[in-house]
Amino acid sequence: MKHPNLEPARAALARTVLALALSLALSACGGGKAGDAAPVAQKAASQAEGEHKEEGGLKLTPEEARSAGIKLETLAAQGFADTVTVTATIRPNQDRIARVAPRVEGRIVQVTASLGDNVKAGQVLAVLDSLALGEAQSALQRAQSAQRVAQSDFKRAELLSADEIIPQRELLRARSALETAVADMRAAEDKLRLLGGVAAASGRAASTFPLTAPLAGTVVQKKATIGELGTPSEPLFSVADLSTVWIEANLTEDKLARVQVGAPATVTVTAYPGERFAGRVTYVASMLDKDSRTTPARIEVPNKDRRLKPEMFASATIETGATRAPALAVPSGAVMLLQGQPTVFVAQGGGYEPRAIDPGEKVGGRTVVKSGLKAGDQVVAEGAYALKARLLKSQIGEGH
Structure with missing residues (x-):
């Protein structure tokens, strides 16, 4: 089936074909019997209606599906650990900086x-x-x-x-x-x-x-220049051990009671989409900042490959220890925007149909689905971008 937004155009096309068929039928009445017009109009209308109801979505051969890396997942309600998600900034480990x-x-x-x-x-x-x-x-x-x-x-x-x-x-x-x-x-x-x-x-x-x-x-700051005067009051270098980094976040009052020192956490950054870095909460401040009305918290994350850089922005998901009610959720990578609407592809009728959804929050690399899908639907968990590219290409071709 084509994209949902194409339905009005297809309906209009069907009506146009029907009107043209009726016109031809009426014209034929001038040279024959009046009853001959009905079968002609009925046949044209039937053809137009059949074209309007044509379904099946994007069709791919098994070889094309394998080449595109398409993998399906059958949806079922599942429980999730309760989490708190906050935006954060990566800092050097202040215990390992000189x-x-x-x-x-x-x-x-x-x-x-x-x-x-x-x-x-x-x-x-x-x-x-x-x-x-x-x-x-x-x-x-x-x-x-x-x-x-x-x-x-x-x-x-x-x-x-x-x-x-x-x-x-x-x-x-x-x-x-x-x-x-x-x-x-x-x-x-x-x-x-x-x-x-x-x-x-x-x-x-x-x-x-x-x-x-x-x-x-690692030398993270350098102010030494040949010929200049170095003094005890002005550091010439800063050396930081970046094998571990601190993820610093601010907790609002509604989230503060749900976060405890020692809680496991995962961190994501835009530089490495789809990757998650595991860490643990090591500090929650004892006082609230009177201006921002938030409490500073810290997550310590191993960084042996040095990919996490100080001053990067990050998103941290902290487990609270509680469990949420079961809900439908899809891999976050399966959700994409089509004409501004969050959409997933569903295997249906021998093809792949784009389905608009109402997404909820992200939990553990998955996105909760409020509406638009039901248990038992087969969602394209991997390879959705290849399907999106094919869909856009087909729309461009139809436009010409």
Whole structure:
């Protein structure tokens, strides 16, 4: 059967054919008997009516149906787990993100990481040159030199004291000087370490130091540019472990009581139609936002293949633990728009007939059908887009 919206045109065509037949019959009356007109008109009307009632929908051979990937599903009422569906935004896991800034002010002399790079823990992101670090290196070298001198003086004093060449107080003075030199050296080492530097092995003061990644992840923010000044107050990089992401949503008051921490949830994004990502509710805020009158909630979702990107919009379906009354539902992919009307294809009369429906909410990848279908109908669960394309093509052909 053709699309339902074509019925008025077909009816008009039938009426036109009938009128033409009657006209011809009346014309024939002028050259014959009056009774001869009735069979002619009746035959024409019968042909027109037969054409008007022609049914069967889109016809496909078994080979064409297999090529189009058509799969049927017999409808039956089924129960569904009660769910709450909310719109959400994907965020990085805030427990696995690091904002990397230098401990001391320095000029950026080298950048080794780019935005989007996957880095390991301890990997160098940039190199900076710091005057304060150079001074700390010099102070450490002076302290190390003083410690070596004090160590040498103490050893000599020990030998002389053992031979009773110098008094005991000289030995005590040498020991005190050594302890002071060791304390100064350790203080210089601590200062250098706190500034993010390490003692130079070459013996020369080094003013450069590396800025490293504190954890393995992806560089999601980069502000480092060679020649600019890096400061402790302004992170140069942000590194995030995106193997798990947070799906952040806001629950309205009517949905709040139905969502519990630990509830299973599924997430869909427009970038991957038909795919569902499983997660679990890990957080529901204790307070309501006074402006939006909503409560923030969080779903944690594994993301090992890194396909879910921060700041993507998503739709999250959260299970409440309750069960709904049985209802008819079709795969959401089977529903499409034909002339603005949600429609599915139904196998009927040896063909595939488009059937307008009144869709309800989506639950678990299926769409509840309020009206337009009945139990036992065979719905095209897969391959509906191929049928839609054939239908539109046939309509275009008829238009010409």
